[in-house]
Amino acid sequence: MPLSQTAPAASADAARSRLHITPQTILSRSPRTGAIIGEVEVATPLQIREAVGLARLAQPAWEGIGLRRRLTFLRSLRDALYRGQNRILDMLVAEQGKVRQEATLEYLACLELVDYTLRTAPRVLRQRDVRVRLLPHRRFTIERYPYGVVLVIAPWNYPLWLSLDPIVTGLAAGNTILYKPSEYASQLGEIVASLVAEADIPREVFHILHGYGDVGQALIAAHPDYIVFTGSAATGRKVAHAAAEQVIPVTLELGGKDAAIVLADADVEEVAEGIVWSGMFNAGQTCASVERVIVLRPVAERLIAAMKQAVMRYISNGDGTPSPMLAALTTPQQMEIVQQQVQEALATGARAIIGGRRLDGDGRFYAPTILVDVTPEMRIWQEETFGPVVAVMVADTEEEAIHLANASDYGLTASLWTRDPRRAEHLARQLKVGSVSINEHLLISGVPEMPWGGVKGSGYGRTHGEQGLQEMTCIRTLNSDRWALPLEPFRYPYTAFKRSLARRATHFLYGPTLIDRLRSLR
Numbered sequence: 002m003p004l005s006q007t008a009p010a011a012s013a014d015a016a017r018s019r020l021h022i023t024p025q026t027i028l029s030r031s032p033r034t035g036a037i038i039g040e041v042e043v044a045t046p047l048q049i050r051e052a053v054g055l056a057r058l059a060q061p062a063w064e065g066i067g068l069r070r071r072l073t074f075l076r077s078l079r080d081a082l083y084r085g086q087n088r089i090l091d092m093l094v095a096e097q098g099k100v101r102q103e104a105t106l107e108y109l110a111c112l113e114l115v116d117y118t119l120r121t122a123p124r125v126l127r128q129r130d131v132r133v134r135l136l137p138h139r140r141f142t143i144e145r146y147p148y149g150v151v152l153v154i155a156p157w158n159y160p161l162w163l164s165l166d167p168i169v170t171g172l173a174a175g176n177t178i179l180y181k182p183s184e185y186a187s188q189l190g191e192i193v194a195s196l197v198a199e200a201d202i203p204r205e206v207f208h209i210l211h212g213y214g215d216v217g218q219a220l221i222a223a224h225p226d227y228i229v230f231t232g233s234a235a236t237g238r239k240v241a242h243a244a245a246e247q248v249i250p251v252t253l254e255l256g257g258k259d260a261a262i263v264l265a266d267a268d269v270e271e272v273a274e275g276i277v278w279s280g281m282f283n284a285g286q287t288c289a290s291v292e293r294v295i296v297l298r299p300v301a302e303r304l305i306a307a308m309k310q311a312v313m314r315y316i317s318n319g320d321g322t323p324s325p326m327l328a329a330l331t332t333p334q335q336m337e338i339v340q341q342q343v344q345e346a347l348a349t350g351a352r353a354i355i356g357g358r359r360l361d362g363d364g365r366f367y368a369p370t371i372l373v374d375v376t377p378e379m380r381i382w383q384e385e386t387f388g389p390v391v392a393v394m395v396a397d398t399e400e401e402a403i404h405l406a407n408a409s410d411y412g413l414t415a416s417l418w419t420r421d422p423r424r425a426e427h428l429a430r431q432l433k434v435g436s437v438s439i440n441e442h443l444l445i446s447g448v449p450e451m452p453w454g455g456v457k458g459s460g461y462g463r464t465h466g467e468q469g470l471q472e473m474t475c476i477r478t479l480n481s482d483r484w485a486l487p488l489e490p491f492r493y494p495y496t497a498f499k500r501s502l503a504r505r506a507t508h509f510l511y512g513p514t515l516i517d518r519l520r521s522l523r
């Protein structure tokens with residue numbers, strides 16, 4: 002019997018969606034107002050296959066036009082970015098719930114990143130000769146060439162920055178790009194795609210594919226040549242697993258549980274302002290947010306009071322409504338995680354000296370929160386919170402503070418706050434993280450010149466800086482003729498003369514004393 006006669010409409014829809022005749026859609030809603038912002042179609046398996054095929058087909062030509070031409074396209078992309086300021090900022094505010102000034106910082110970082118890539122790519126990606134002492138007659142060169150098709154899987158918290166960064170460096174290096182924006186940043190993803198189009202980058206070179214985790218998985222299964230994943234530690238593990246099965250190299254930029262260590266000599270008022278900003282910027286939805294404060298006992302009480310003052314001064318209206326300087330929590334899941342972690346901490350002995358609850362109204366806002374009497378076993382101390390919540394613990398010694406900071410599954414960044422720069426540098430070297438800031442915390446994550454990434458559960462690989470650009474390329478070493486030797490010392494036949502040559506060279510090059518080296522003459 003024909004399907005239409007037996008199946009009710011719902012099962013017909015299900016059958017169509019299984020066959021991907023009717024594409025699913027992703028609806029974007031404002032976390033501030035709940036208003037619908039836009040809708041995109043989820044990529045079908047067929048579209049994924051087509052995109053991967055086209056990207057693969059187009060890659061040799063994109064590589065072949067050379068770096069200079071590719072940088073011309075990227076200059077146009079920077080200009081498109083420059084021209085698009087207002088619509089980009091509007092979208093970051095509408096779709097992610099950002100504060101406009103904070104969105105502006107993300108936007109500026111992107112302009113600087115493209116500019117940095119334009120300035121440095123010719124030097125960083127150029128081939129390099131290497132002198133090989135044992136083989137002076139041969140010429141050795143290190144060349145960099147693109148992987149091929151790079152898959153960029155992006156998160157929602159800095160959707161412009163964390164999309165453009167791997168896209169721009171990947172394109173500069175000669176790769177073609179498959180781009181999967183977060184399902185919570187699909188409209189912003191569309192803007193990214195429109196910037197690429199405005200730059201006249203050939204359509205086959207860059208492909209946007211919307212979707213949820215299953216689209217991410219399907220893209221990995223399509224065997225790209227490299228993956229740049231930015232997202233949570235839990236998803237990062239799945240991505241790493243799927244990539245490992247096919248031996249696809251991957252950069253993993255995962256979460257953090259950053260500690261700010263405040264030493265006993267710190268200027269407490271100043272530090273409180275710095276820490277509160279670094280913990281509450283974008284409502285704490287930054288991988289490098291200050292989530293843990295470890296303060297030395299002599300200044301603990303004063304610091305906590307000053308942090309509360311700083312929150313009240315800037316980002317708390319005090320009447321249950323959100324301050325204009327406070328960003329919304331972008332996703333409903335994020336609100337749940339923050340609420341659960343804080344409630345659990347309060348139920349097991351922590352105290353909120355300010356905040357500790359969801360704010361009133363329709364918007365998805367959580368009150369800026371400072372928790373004290375926290376213990377290391379609490380989830381709020383162990384797990385990434387990703388909300389405007391800072392947990393404080395008091396340490397009796399600097400050693401204890403360092404130990405507490407390092408006792409984490411994560412290792413993204415950390416900061417030290419003190420008036421003694423030498424002491425700070427000494428302690429910085431004991432922190433098991435990807436970067437340490439002194440009397441600052443957040444800015445390093447947005448600096449294109451500095452390699453960025455974590456250790457331990459925060460991932461591996463680096464973006465930004467020379468390393469970030471280089472990671473978009475494979476290394477090919479070249480060994481070619483420099484001059485011809487009268488005889489090949491390593492090849493057949495193995496004569497007594499060649500053995501003696503090897504023995505003499507060993508004495509001459511590695512003899513620890515002059516007498517040892519003179520044995521090369523015998």
Ligand code: NAD
Binds near residue numbers: 233287413
């Ligand atoms: P997420 O892990 O939920 O999602 C990230 C991306 O992965 C999304 O595009 C999502 O659709 C996709 N995805 C989900 N399941 C997948 C799967 N099985 N296979 C392939 N792709 C899949 O992360 P999020 O909530 O979007 O982002 C927030 C997280 O990102 C936080 O943990 C934050 O710390 C981290 N982050 C890290 C950095 C860094 O530089 N280290 C920067 C920003 C954000």
